[in-house]
Amino acid sequence: MNIITLIKQVPDTTDIKTDPKTGNLIREGIESIINPDDRHAIEVAVSLKEKYKGKSIVVSMGPPQAIDAISEAIGMGIDEGILLADRNFGGADTWATSFTLGKAIEKINAYDLILCGRQAIDGDTAQIGPQVAEFLGLPQLTYVMDIEEVDDRRIIVKRGLGNGYERVESPLPALITVIGELNKPRYPRVDLLINACKENARITLWNAADLKVSVQEIGLSGSLTRVIKTFSPKVKREGEMLKGDKGEAVGQLIERLAGNYLI
Amino acid sequence: MERSDIEKLLRKVMAKFVDQEVIPVAREHDESGDFPYDLFKKIADMGILGIRYPKKVGGSGGNTTLYCITVEELARGLLSLGATTAMQCLMATDGLYRYGTDEMHEKYLRPAMRGEKIGAFQLTEPEAGSDLSNVRTRAIKSDDGWIINGMKTWSTSGPIGHFHTVLTQTDPDKGLRGLMFVFIPTDTPGFSHSKKFDLLGTRTTQMSEIYFNNCHVPDEYMLGQLGRGLDVLLTILSEIRVMTAALALGLQRAAMDDSIKYCKERVQFGRPISSYQLIQAKIANMAVNLEAGTLMSYKVTHLIDKNIPCLNEASMAKYFTTESACKAADEATRIFGAYGYSMEYNVQRYYRDNRFLLYGGGTHEVLQTTIARQYLR
Numbered sequence: 179m180n181i182i183t184l185i186k187q188v189p190d191t192t193d194i195k196t197d198p199k200t201g202n203l204i205r206e207g208i209e210s211i212i213n214p215d216d217r218h219a220i221e222v223a224v225s226l227k228e229k230y231k232g233k234s235i236v237v238s239m240g241p242p243q244a245i246d247a248i249s250e251a252i253g254m255g256i257d258e259g260i261l262l263a264d265r266n267f268g269g270a271d272t273w274a275t276s277f278t279l280g281k282a283i284e285k286i287n288a289y290d291l292i293l294c295g296r297q298a299i300d301g302d303t304a305q306i307g308p309q310v311a312e313f314l315g316l317p318q319l320t321y322v323m324d325i326e327e328v329d330d331r332r333i334i335v336k337r338g339l340g341n342g343y344e345r346v347e348s349p350l351p352a353l354i355t356v357i358g359e360l361n362k363p364r365y366p367r368v369d370l371l372i373n374a375c376k377e378n379a380r381i382t383l384w385n386a387a388d389l390k391v392s393v394q395e396i397g398l399s400g401s402l403t404r405v406i407k408t409f410s411p412k413v414k415r416e417g418e419m420l421k422g423d424k425g426e427a428v429g430q431l432i433e434r435l436a437g438n439y440l441i
Numbered sequence: 442m443e444r445s446d447i448e449k450l451l452r453k454v455m456a457k458f459v460d461q462e463v464i465p466v467a468r469e470h471d472e473s474g475d476f477p478y479d480l481f482k483k484i485a486d487m488g489i490l491g492i493r494y495p496k497k498v499g500g501s502g503g504n505t506t507l508y509c510i511t512v513e514e515l516a517r518g519l520l521s522l523g524a525t526t527a528m529q530c531l532m533a534t535d536g537l538y539r540y541g542t543d544e545m546h547e548k549y550l551r552p553a554m555r556g557e558k559i560g561a562f563q564l565t566e567p568e569a570g571s572d573l574s575n576v577r578t579r580a581i582k583s584d585d586g587w588i589i590n591g592m593k594t595w596s597t598s599g600p601i602g603h604f605h606t607v608l609t610q611t612d613p614d615k616g617l618r619g620l621m622f623v624f625i626p627t628d629t630p631g632f633s634h635s636k637k638f639d640l641l642g643t644r645t646t647q648m649s650e651i652y653f654n655n656c657h658v659p660d661e662y663m664l665g666q667l668g669r670g671l672d673v674l675l676t677i678l679s680e681i682r683v684m685t686a687a688l689a690l691g692l693q694r695a696a697m698d699d700s701i702k703y704c705k706e707r708v709q710f711g712r713p714i715s716s717y718q719l720i721q722a723k724i725a726n727m728a729v730n731l732e733a734g735t736l737m738s739y740k741v742t743h744l745i746d747k748n749i750p751c752l753n754e755a756s757m758a759k760y761f762t763t764e765s766a767c768k769a770a771d772e773a774t775r776i777f778g779a780y781g782y783s784m785e786y787n788v789q790r791y792y793r794d795n796r797f798l799l800y801g802g803g804t805h806e807v808l809q810t811t812i813a814r815q816y817l818r
Contacts, residue, residue: 209453242442242443245442245443245445246445246449246450246453249444249445249450250454253450261442365454365457365458365486365487366454366487367486367487367488367501368451368487368489368492368501368503368507368511369496369500369501369502370488371447371450371451372501372503374444374445375444375445375447375450376444377444379444381442381444383442
């Protein structure tokens with residue numbers, strides 16, 4: 179079974195600070211990490227490879243230093259990595275990113291399963307997985323909390339729905355996005371980590387020319403959205419007095435709760 | 442394409458492991474005083490126990506620098522865990538790796554790197570600590586091997602070890618030139634140990650006396666050459682000292698991290714105590730010592746990795762970082778005020794644990810003498 183895992187290097191947002199004037203993330207002194215949900219996807223890939231053999235590849239789009247995320251994934255047991263790094267990829271929204279990742283997957287060509295984390299902790303969109311699946315015309319299984327069965331033709335998973343789950347079967351190849359409940363990601367092994375940092379490590383760099391894409395299709399130029407401003411929304415809690423006698427007030431309260439799907 | 446820097450990446454991976462797996466349970470392990478088998482197995486699963494050894498014997502193919510980064514990070518979480526891991530990686534297994542047969546590697550070294558067997562290194566005796574010429578554990582040649590009689594004390598992992606690298610005397614008249622290391626599995630008839638010592642600090646470290654009563658081992662269990670025990674020890678002495686320095690760096694960082702967090706939160710006279718200059722002076726001293734100790738220690742690890750002799754530099758790094766760790770732990774308890782005297786906070790553990798570093802890897806009184814000797818001869 180050949181598995182491609184899409185990963186992203188993100189700032190460790192456990193101690194995030196933003197510039198109050200610009201609204202931008204203060205990146206100085208902030209560690210970069212593999213996006214937490216993506217670690218669960220890597221664990222799936224490595225576990226499946228151990229069970230069914232085949233090849234596992236991670237693909238990441240980012241600046242040159244994103245190679246650390248790929249090296250760490252190789253330390254966890256992934257066979258090889260591809261870093262999509264090109265100045266022209268910069269400023270991409272989820273549309274342009276999905277297009278670029280999709281092109282890389284098309285270039286890899288041989289795959290049975292594509293794995294992604296549910297969403298990245300910096301953008302929080304949860305759009306990349308589904309968009310890549312659409313681009314490639316693959317079935318998509320999102321919010322996967324358990325993989326029950328998998329063979330060379332099909333996969334059966336449980337999709338977490340918040341208040342329950344849905345058991346779904348899909349033919350392969352397919353794309354799945356995973357959530358944290360699925361597994362406990364392993365820590366990298368020292369020997370594999372050392373290999374990943376050597377000159378002959380199985381990590382390849384692909385740029386826009388390698389993907390045969392035009393500058394207009396990628397990065398800021400290929401993006402359909404523009405970020406005008408980033409800011410922390412001010413959340414103001416406001417109380418509201420319900421008028422009328424007890425019966426009327428309770429009736430109004432029930433109406434509001436039901437209207438907001440809280441009961 | 443530029444590759445990842447293994448030293449930075451390994452430190453990052455280890456920091457995450459320590460933050461997630463070690464620090465949350467460190468207090469519990471310290472209080473119970475039990476050997477942390479679960480953490481030890483997790484460390485083994487990451488390939489850490491074989492970090493110094495080549496892949497051909499089942500190791501991870503690392504070096505002294507990576508080894509020290511690892512034990513430094515572990516010591517930041519729990520000093521005794523760092524020390525136990527450091528022992529397993531180096532003193533407990535190096536003789537076995539260098540001088541053991543393929544069969545011994547299969548039976549003991551590989552399982553030790555997988556965390557399935559625990560090794561120990563037995564030097565100290567009641568009358569022989571820094572003075573190894575006074576070792577009295579005797580090894581007497583028999584037809585097909587050696588007969589060992591004697592005892593060792595302050596035996597790290599003595600009560601739980603599966604095998605021991607033991608310094609013995611083959612000919613008391615020869616003093617240091619009569620020393621020899623032998624490999625003694627715990628299941629050798631005649632091997633026994635005392636009950637576990639009750640320790641002030643590093644409480645998960647299992648220490649005891651161990652006894653050899655006519656323990657017979659075959660010829661191939663002699664580690665190194667007859668009468669060259671001191672040379673065997675000197676092979677790894679720089680590494681032992683810089684490893685101890687790395688443990689001290691980890692402890693210093695823990696003390697400093699806790700101090701910074703606390704002094705920013707603790708408010709007195711209407712402002713955080715971090716705003717007072719005497720507290721700032723303590724933080725500044727900790728930071729300066731940590732920076733200097735880090736530079737000294739990793740200079741040594743890089744020299745070892747290049748096979749450049751550096752025993753004096755290693756002794757200085759051990760001496761400086763350990764004294765700095767003691768100061769940092771002391772200052773941390775002062776920054777915490779009365780809370781530093783409470784078992785509620787971890788700084789009391791750092792204060793207790795750091796004492797171990799003063800004796801392990803050579804007492805500072807002896808180290809100062811050996812350092813001075815380099816300049817006074």
